[in-house]
Amino acid sequence: xxxxxxxxxxxxxxxxxxxxxxxxxxxxxxxxxxTEDEFGVAVEEVSFTVRAxxxxxxxxxxxxxxxxxxxxxxxxxxxxEREAISLDxxxxxxxxxxxxxxxxxxxVPEERNGHAAVADFTLxxxxxxxxxxxxxxxxGGLIDSGAARTYTGKVIADFAVxxxxxxxxxxxxxGGNLQKYIMGREILQRPSVLVVSQPTWGVDAGAxxxxxxALVDLAAEGSAIVIISQDLDELLExxxxxxxxxxxxxxxxxxxxxxxxxxxxxxxxxVHGTGEQVHIEAGGGVAVQA
Amino acid sequence: xxxxxxxxxxxxxxxxxxxxxxxxxxxMLVGGAIxxxxxxxxxxxxREIFITPLVTSYKWQxxxxxxxxxxxxxxxxxxxxxxxxxxxxxxGQYVVGGVCATGVALATYxxxxxxxxxxxxxxxxxxxxxxxxxxALLRTRLGxxxxxxxxxxxxxxxxxxxxxxxxxxxxxxxxxFPQTRIFSEAARLPTIIPGTIVHLGVPIAILVALIVWxxxxxxxxxxxxxxxxxxxxxxxxxxFSENRTIWLALLVSGGLAGLAGMLEVAGPFQRLVPGxxxxxxxxxxxxAFLGRLDPLGVIFASIVLAITFVGGEMAQTTIGLPxxxxxxxxxxxxxxxxxxDLLIRYRLKRVTHQPTEARA
Amino acid sequence: xxxxxxxxxIITVVGASTPILIxxxxxLVVEKAGVLNLGVEGMMLxxxxxxxxxxxxxGNPWLAVLAAAIAGMxxxxxxxxxxxxxxxxxxxxxxxxxxFGTGLSALAGQGYSARPVDLFRSVFPAELATHPVWRxxxxxxxxxxxxxxxxxxxxxxxxxxxxxxxxRAVGENDLSAHSIGYSVIGIRxxxxxFGGAMAGIAGAAFPLLLTPQWAExxxxxxxxxxxxxxxxxxxxxxxxxxxxxxxxxxxxxxLYSKAGGGILSTIPAELWAAMPYIAxxxxxxxxxxxxxxxxxxxxxLGKPFLATx
Numbered sequence: 001x002x003x004x005x006x007x008x009x010x011x012x013x014x015x016x017x018x019x020x021x022x023x024x025x026x027x028x029x030x031x032x033x034x035t036e037d038e039f040g041v042a043v044e045e046v047s048f049t050v051r052a053x054x055x056x057x058x059x060x061x062x063x064x065x066x067x068x069x070x071x072x073x074x075x076x077x078x079x080x081e082r083e084a085i086s087l088d089x090x091x092x093x094x095x096x097x098x099x100x101x102x103x104x105x106x107x108v109p110e111e112r113n114g115h116a117a118v119a120d121f122t123l124x125x126x127x128x129x130x131x132x133x134x135x136x137x138x139x140g141g142l143i144d145s146g147a148a149r150t151y152t153g154k155v156i157a158d159f160a161v162x163x164x165x166x167x168x169x170x171x172x173x174x175g176g177n178l179q180k181y182i183m184g185r186e187i188l189q190r191p192s193v194l195v196v197s198q199p200t201w202g203v204d205a206g207a208x209x210x211x212x213x214a215l216v217d218l219a220a221e222g223s224a225i226v227i228i229s230q231d232l233d234e235l236l237e238x239x240x241x242x243x244x245x246x247x248x249x250x251x252x253x254x255x256x257x258x259x260x261x262x263x264x265x266x267x268x269x270x271v272h273g274t275g276e277q278v279h280i281e282a283g284g285g286v287a288v289q290a
Numbered sequence: 291x292x293x294x295x296x297x298x299x300x301x302x303x304x305x306x307x308x309x310x311x312x313x314x315x316x317x318m319l320v321g322g323a324i325x326x327x328x329x330x331x332x333x334x335x336x337r338e339i340f341i342t343p344l345v346t347s348y349k350w351q352x353x354x355x356x357x358x359x360x361x362x363x364x365x366x367x368x369x370x371x372x373x374x375x376x377x378x379x380x381x382g383q384y385v386v387g388g389v390c391a392t393g394v395a396l397a398t399y400x401x402x403x404x405x406x407x408x409x410x411x412x413x414x415x416x417x418x419x420x421x422x423x424x425x426a427l428l429r430t431r432l433g434x435x436x437x438x439x440x441x442x443x444x445x446x447x448x449x450x451x452x453x454x455x456x457x458x459x460x461x462x463x464x465x466x467f468p469q470t471r472i473f474s475e476a477a478r479l480p481t482i483i484p485g486t487i488v489h490l491g492v493p494i495a496i497l498v499a500l501i502v503w504x505x506x507x508x509x510x511x512x513x514x515x516x517x518x519x520x521x522x523x524x525x526x527x528x529x530f531s532e533n534r535t536i537w538l539a540l541l542v543s544g545g546l547a548g549l550a551g552m553l554e555v556a557g558p559f560q561r562l563v564p565g566x567x568x569x570x571x572x573x574x575x576x577x578a579f580l581g582r583l584d585p586l587g588v589i590f591a592s593i594v595l596a597i598t599f600v601g602g603e604m605a606q607t608t609i610g611l612p613x614x615x616x617x618x619x620x621x622x623x624x625x626x627x628x629x630x631d632l633l634i635r636y637r638l639k640r641v642t643h644q645p646t647e648a649r650a
Numbered sequence: 651x652x653x654x655x656x657x658x659x660i661i662t663v664v665g666a667s668t669p670i671l672i673x674x675x676x677x678l679v680v681e682k683a684g685v686l687n688l689g690v691e692g693m694m695l696x697x698x699x700x701x702x703x704x705x706x707x708x709g710n711p712w713l714a715v716l717a718a719a720i721a722g723m724x725x726x727x728x729x730x731x732x733x734x735x736x737x738x739x740x741x742x743x744x745x746x747x748x749x750f751g752t753g754l755s756a757l758a759g760q761g762y763s764a765r766p767v768d769l770f771r772s773v774f775p776a777e778l779a780t781h782p783v784w785r786x787x788x789x790x791x792x793x794x795x796x797x798x799x800x801x802x803x804x805x806x807x808x809x810x811x812x813x814x815x816x817x818r819a820v821g822e823n824d825l826s827a828h829s830i831g832y833s834v835i836g837i838r839x840x841x842x843x844f845g846g847a848m849a850g851i852a853g854a855a856f857p858l859l860l861t862p863q864w865a866e867x868x869x870x871x872x873x874x875x876x877x878x879x880x881x882x883x884x885x886x887x888x889x890x891x892x893x894x895x896x897x898x899x900x901x902x903x904x905l906y907s908k909a910g911g912g913i914l915s916t917i918p919a920e921l922w923a924a925m926p927y928i929a930x931x932x933x934x935x936x937x938x939x940x941x942x943x944x945x946x947x948x949x950x951l952g953k954p955f956l957a958t959x
Contacts, residue, residue: 076526098529109527118521120301128513129528142508172299376741428931432938437688437741438878439934442927445871453920575745612760614866617753624746625728628738 013213013237016220021240022052025224026105026193031084031093033068033077041065043072046250048243050193050224055215057235057242058228058250061268065248066228067110070197073226074107075100087193102133104192108182110201110228112175116182119171123163124148126170127155127185134189151188159184159210176203183211187218194218197228212238232264246270295632296639309630310580310587314340314594317622325615334609339601339619342608349604351486353596355558358495359384359550359570360592364577365502365585366546372506372583373539374519379425379440380547381571382447383418387548388555389450390417392470392562395477395555396459406476411552418548419541421447426540430533436540448567455562469563479557491553496589498546503585515539547571573599576624595620659902660786664794667898669694669855669869671797673876674883674890675804676848681880682808683841684821684950688744689729691873692751693846694853697722699755701854702767702864711770715793715854722850723843725751730842734835737954752867762864770858793855798891800848805887817841821948824955834955849873871927878930882937884946893933900929 031046043065050056060066071077073085075097084093092100097107109115117126127148132138137147152166159180163173170178179202186194199215200208215238219225228245229235235242236256244251244267251267318336326332343349363380370377377383390413398406424443428434452468461471479489506512517525518535525532550570555562577595581587602616673690680687701718705711729747732738774788808814817837819827824834856868875897883889904922 074527075529096529096531097527101529107527111523114521115523115527118517118524120520121517125513129517129524132510138510141510143510143513145508169300378745424931428935428938432935434934434938435881438874438881439931441871441874442878442930445927446924449920449924452923453918456920457918572749576749579742612757614753614756614760618750618757621746621750621753624742625732625750628732628743628746629736631738632736 013209013216015216019053019220019240021054022222024049025052025054025088026050026226027086028073029084029086030081031069031072031079032081033072033079040068041248043069043245043248043250046245046248048250048253050226050241052222052224053219054241055219055225055227055239056253057239057256058226058245059232059235059242059264059268060228060230060245062230064245066197066245068248069245070107070109070195070228073105073195074109075105076109097130098133101130101189101191104134105195106130106186106189106191106193107195108186108197108199110197112178112182113171117170117178119169121170122167123156123170123173123181124152124166126181127152127166131185131189134191152185155181155184155188158188159214160207176207179203180207180211183214187214190218190221191223193224193226195226195228198230199227200231200234232261232268244268294639295636298635298637301634302637305630305634306582309633310582310591310627312630313580313623313626316626317619320626321619321622325611330611330615331609335605335611335615338605338608338611339598339616341601342604343597343600346604349600351483351488352600353593354488354492356599357589357592357596358491359554360574360577360595361495361589362491362498362550362553363543363547363571363574364581364588364592365499366543367574367578368581368583368585368588369502369506369515370539370543371578372519373515373535374522375429375536375539375543376437377422377425377440377540377543378437378575379422379442379444379571380543380574381567381569382440382444383421383544383547384551384554384571385444385447385451385567386421387414387418387551388559388562388566389447389454389551390414390548391552391555392454392459392473395473396470398477399471399474401474402476404476407479407556410477410556411549414548414552414555415545416548418551419545421548422540422544423537426537429540430536436536440540444571451562451566452564455564459562461561470561472561473556477556478560479553487558489553489557491550491557494549494553498549499585499589502546506585511538547574573620576620579624580627594623657783657786659906661789662902662905663895663898664790665859665898666901667894668791668794668797668859669852670872670876670879670897671852671891671894672793672800672855673849673852673873674879674894675797675800675887676845676852677877678880678883678885678887678890679804679808679817679848680841680845681951682821682885682948683817683838684824684948684953684955685733685838685842686740686744686952687726687729687747687842687845688741688877689726689747689751690845690849690876691869691871692748693722693725693849694856694869694873695751695755695867696725697850697853698856698868699759699762699853699864700850702762702857703758705767705770705858706762706765709768711768711792711858714858715770715851718850718854719847720850722848722853723846725754726842726846726849727839729846730839733954734838734842740952740954748873756866759864759866763866764863767857767862769862791859793851793859796851801887801891808887818948821950824950824953828955838955849876852876875926875930878934881947882933884937885948896933897926897929900925 027049029047032044033042041064046069048056072079075095078096079093082091082093086092087103087105090103092103092105113119124145128137128143131151135147135151137144149166155161156163161181162177173181183199200211215225227235227238239256241253241255243253244264246268318340322332322336325335343353363384367377367380391410394410394413421443425436425439428439429436455468455470459470461469479491481487481489482493514530514535517528517530518532522532555566559566573595577588577591580591598616598619602613605611605615606613673694677687677690697718700721701714704717705714729743732743733740770791770793772789773792808818816832820832820834820837828834853869857864879890879893882893904925
């Protein structure tokens, strides 16, 4: 039943079949992180390129380095290589999130409460959290709360967020509505590159469709988009290209439509597609010669 | 009848402001009952401690000079606690601020000039901030808990005062008393209302609270402090450094405590004495909480606490209440406030039983 | 150094360490259950004044210690009710308890200052402690033996009993302990009560073991040092024993430096008095340097628990 509903909503997404891609926008080359805690998985030598207008998906089973990848792309965790991440040729590797946002790289982490939004803050204050520079909400060190409220009102209206208004506490919104607000807050900043993790996780079918359409529309305007998701159906529907992350390593980039589900499934199971020979045994088991 | 806690969809604004007032009223009721129970004149104690200072006009000046240091230290602590940085060593930073200001006063002894007091204030702020920098450094570099370090340094600072007034800074003409000489005129805080003891520190305290209120409410710095305190992960996502915020929180709260120390030593004391550590730094913790970690709230909370100080002193002579009584009332206010905080996020809901069930 | 002096020093170290050790053992159990009670200093003062008054009026040290334990436990229940039943902030409530205990003890002790009481002396026959070496073993107050037994008892309880396992589970993962069916709040109440009783006894050790009189704030921050020691000991009872005796040694050096002469006596007395506090900071720095990666603190330490049914 739910599958049917989601299936129906997925079909509603309007994509230009004749879309073309511009020059490379986000270039990640040999990005590595260190593990912060004993449970974290680091990423190792991750490289990929996303062109203007392209939606790039990163598939994978949860806990294979997705969080570390998002944190190092957003700038929450700083790497040591200046050139590891670049946007339109500008190296961003040593900038924090604020610095990267100024260049147009925005990100949405997976966890809503306490990470992407502060539950005890109003929605307007949550807009100040990430949109203050691009929307000029800070003048001379002081917060222009009028600008924050105006922008938040626009997010609420454009993304049909069910909230009393910009002064509502983020914690008072339902999970789906908070996610719509968060996605709207980043998308309406018109980022040049948007990196999102689990954009429709825990969101009802209608809201998920709206969020997906907004991502497609943003790409159509020439932004490069990276979607990290465990929902393979979602990635196949939205993305132009995708790669698979497993134990912190990223596979080669595959073209959606050309790659088979089996191939992606194998990659998700830990079989790297590069330079390795894969044998599928009779029983269905997979053996890899490294 | 049974009650159950139910989470409110939005934190209650009404309870946010009503809880401190409720706490004061409950303290008066329960405190009075307790003092009656242990053999004192309970209603009399409440009247003397909470009401008499307010209706006795010649005590108003005492309220002002007792509230001033509490306000200055309290607003600094409010900033720190907002950032989830638990500086409880404000007493030590206050003491070191007073010591540094005394150093300037003694070095410029006998000189005149308008610049001496500002220099003392600068020394006080720098001393308090430097003393708070130790817990900041240890917390940000090594992850050492700032609660314990800032408190331990407080005990050490008291010994520093004892040493200074006993040996190197002892008044040569002091007949052996362990204290410094009285500061010269230029190093003493002027009174602002002739004929009273109200000194320059009182308007400075109000000014400090207003400035800090403005900064916390309107500036990006205030926003940063609030985000880091409320959700450190989100703060990092928003581009705010937690370590930087810890540093700023401790330097601001330490610097303000140091300023309060300077104003006390140059105002009411006019010399350094072993009794200089007066626990303002600890009482200001109550002021910060009772004032809802809001600088304007801290002004009101500090006045309430000053009333209990002055009332407590008066009650010693009028109805023979012990000196410690005021402290107990102050701690009770904090207890009731912390208990009342629950009502901001939760509300009591009556559990409705089955209609057939009879209620006892 | 003569044997006599050495023995005198050992006895002083043991005496100075005992109250810290008792209070820290209580706090260790509280923290193992996931609760951070910063009111140790206040509960100790309440225990100290209670122990003193009962000793002064009855002359019975056993009764004094019992009364101090009950007083400490009762005061800890204020903390427990606020933080466990009402989910108040533990840091702030602990501070409030210390401020409250300071005031309440000063109030209760009014009029008792500078009135001497008897110390809680050894219960062994005096003949056993005549020889200096025997005195090192049999010459102490029952409180000292109590503290040492409790080190073992706390270790045994936490690591060898089922109840101890449950208590640690509550401190490490309150949600799963709750889902298995244990009463997280109830167990934490019990732990806080134990911590309060131990702090009360530790407080009573000041008038009964160290200085036989009552003075306001006579615990002088030892409750805070006990809290620091729990961190120092990485939440392990036997390390706590070592830590407490190390602090006892630092405090004893202070006493002997004044009398001893030589280089030590040129150091200002105030610096010696500040030494336990400075040493605490230094110790905290040292353990943070030693610690690599993960801490051994209970995972739920200081976090409120709200059962949602």
